[in-house]
Amino acid sequence: MRKIKLNKRKVLYSASFILGMTLFSVNANAEDHNDGTSTSLNTINENDTTITDETNEQQQELQFAKVLSSVELVTPETLEFTHLSLPVSQYTYNVKQSSNKDYAEVQIGGNTYWVKIDNLTASEEQPKKLEEKRHLTIKTKSKFTVYASNNNQSDVLLEGTTASKFHVLDIVNDYYVVEVAGVKGYIPISQVNLNYKKNSNVEVATKSIKVYKSIKGKYKTIGTLKSGAVVKVTKSTTNYHQIQIGSQRYAIPKKGTIPTEKSASLGKLVKEVYPVTLKVSSTNYVYSSKGNKIGTILKGQSITLKGLKENKGIINFMGKSGYVNLKYYNHSNMVNPKKSITYGRYNYYLRVIAQLYPEFTEIEKIGKSVQGRSIYALRVGNGKKEILMDGAIHAREHMTTNVLMEMIDNYTVAYRKGAHFAGYNVKSTLNKTSIWFVPMMNPDGVTLVQKGINSMDSKYKSTLKKYNHGSNNFNRWKANGRGVDLNRNFDGLWKYLAYTPKSFMNYKGPSAFSEPEAQALKAFVQRHHFKMDLSYHSSGQIVYWFNFQKGSNYKRDLKLARNVARITGYSVVPPMYYRGSGSSADWFILNQKKPGLTIEIAPYAGNGPVPHRYWTSVWNKNKSIGLFGAKEASK
Ligand SMILES: [Zn+2]
Structure with missing residues (x-):
């Protein structure tokens, strides 16, 4: 292969030309090139110390060049x-000698072209290495311009007056990035022929586009899709892509999208397993399962929460699973307290609440049951003082879980709204004293009562059945997942407590x-300084309050018990x-x-x-008891 030989002096003169030297320099340059010698020019550059000896001239191949x-x-x-056409520009391109001595070879958009060497001049710079981030080929419209940046006021790298194919290196807002002889060039998407096929994917290639949903026959904006988001479209009309998923119909504008x-x-x-209706309280981002921002969902819409994934909620976004930060959502009613609340539902709801209201709630897993079910505590309020409310220590008394869950449901809604509930300003009350709810202390036992022996770990089945005196009906079960009555297992002078036979209760x-x-609650209590414990049970409409306390504590506790009795209508049981x-x-x-009050609700x-x-x-x-307790504790 023949090579173009160029010496350093040639490079020097070329640079001079670029800097606006006289015409003579141009001629000198041309001569230099034509006869391959620079002897005649030495006199002009007597003072040039960079070239000292003709014989030391280094011959080099043209690799980097500018367009003259x-x-x-x-x-x-x-x-x-x-x-x-390549216009004159300040950019240094990658070039290569072609098989024809008068032409250099360049790579543009994955194609090889030749360019006349006379129009080039060697450059001492060199282009940065380009990375191909995409595997796309485009065909331009018959007239197009390749710019030096994603801005149609920027320098022009290439002009075309015929439809041309390019490999795409990347896509930035509204532009395809292509290679122009080693330099990044930008073709406006509007200058490219886009062919959308039915049931194919389109990508948002502009900053963002609107998303419309057909609601009662009219398209309404429900959010946006951001640059890089990809959706499968059902079909494309003149100005819109349509997306049909089941009976739901969405549309996005074609402008700003590419195949x-x-x-x-x-x-x-x-x-969804446990549907929860939420309202978007402020416009927020929708993420992919990988955590990429896909678009936004607009304030004011009602959505059904489909589930949780780590710290995100899963919602229906354009008929697909979108992941969102639930703190931008409100709920109005989550718990249906007229039905039994299962372990699965209770712990799901608590996690949802904690994600909806992180500014004033906190969820903590305080331990595990015998069979490995989680025991959760949820704080509601930002008060430095704290009270504890627990429920369902006794399995069959699981309506107490409903009481605490319904409190959580109502208190959180009122707190976020700044509203009153049951006569209390919820936010100001709970910002003085927080409530820590432990709504299901005995998840194994509750599950046994609600779902029967087959819901139990097989390791414990025979024990449980034995303790239940052979019966398969566990409605009466009060104990935990291996037959211990948890409300006989705390050390409230435990050693004096008589042993009773192993059974569904009292062991x-x-x-x-x-x-x-029991260990979990003990450790949890000892990590805090609760001002009171309101422990919910369900048998007898009674408030128990006494365990040998004396003096002012006796008076304080009796007064509290009487107040709870006054509100609930229950009886205070005198000291036993x-x-x-x-x-x-x-x-x-x-x-x-x-x-510590034991409140029996029914x-x-x-x-x-x-x-x-x-x-x-x-x-x-009972609906006001949590707020009452919080208020009492802040005195
Ligand atoms: Zn009980």
Whole structure:
């Protein structure tokens, strides 16, 4: 292969030309090139110390060049004009000697062209290495311009007057990035022929586009899609892409989108297990499962929460699973307290609440049950003082979970709104004293009552059945997942508590705090300084409050019990002077020297859960108790 030989002096003169030297320099340059010698020029550059000896001239091949004068590219070998022109520019291109001594070879958009060497001048710079981030080929319209940046006021790198193909290196807002002889060039998307096929993916190639949803036959804006988002479109009309998913119809403008080789950003929509209706309280980002920002969803819409994934909520976004920060959403009603609340539902709701209201709630897993179910605590409020409310220590008394969950439901809604509930300013009350709710202390037992023996870990099935005296009906079950009555397992003078036979209730366990559920609450209490413990049970419409406290504590606790009794209409049971208790509230009284009330919410219902028909009355009696307790504690 023949090579163009150039010496350093040539490079020097070329640079001089660029800097605006006289015409003579141009001629000198041309001569230099033509006869391959520079002897005649030495006199002109006597003072040039960079060149000292003719014989030391280094010969080098033209690799990096600038365009001296506008030139049209030709096809290799055949030298046909291509209708693609390189204007004069400051940019240094990668060039290579072609098989024809008069032409250099350049790579543009994945194609090889030749360019007349006379129009080039060697450059001492060199282009940065380019990275091909895309696998796309485009065809331009018959007239197009390649710019030096993504701005149509920037320098022109290439002009074309014929439709041309380019490999695409990348896509930035409204431009395809292509290679122009080693330099990044930008073709406006509007100058490219875009062919959209039915049921194919399109990508947003502008900053953002609007998303419309057909609601009662009219398209309304529901959000936006951001640059890089990819959606599968059903079909394309003159100005819009349509997306049909089931009976839902969406549309996005074609302008700002391109056909793409990429796969869709959002995955298949998941089906909700526990539906929760939410309202978008402020416009917020929608993310892909990988955490990329896909678009936004507009304030004011109602959505159904489909599920949670780590710290994000899953919503229906354009018929797919979109991931959002739930703090930009409100709920108005989550819990249906007229039905039994399962372990799965309760812990899902708590996690949802914590994600909806991070500014005033906090969820903590305080331990695990015998069979590995999680025990959660949820703080509501930012008060430095704290009270504790727990429920469902006794399995069949799981309506107490409903009471606490319904409090959480209503208190959080009112707090975010700045509203009153049951006569209390919720936000100001809970910003003085926070409530820590532990709504389901005994998740194994509750599950056993609600779902039967087959929901239990097989390791414990025979024990549970034995403790249940052979019966498969576990409606009467009060104990935990291996037959210990948790409210006989706390050390409220446990050693004085008489042993009763192993059964569905009252068995106090081999030692105080032998059970992980009791240990979890104990450790949780000891990490805090609760001003009181309101422990919810369900049998007898009674408030228990005493465990040998004396003096001012006695008076304080009796007063509190009487106040709770006044609000609920329940009876205060007078002090019972027999030693020995395993109840959580009694242990709390002894250990924390603070009031611990055991609140029994319903008339005695026999050996089974409280019938749902009592719910409304139970709720009306108890709905303010959390706020009352918080207010008392802040005194
Ligand atoms: Zn109980």
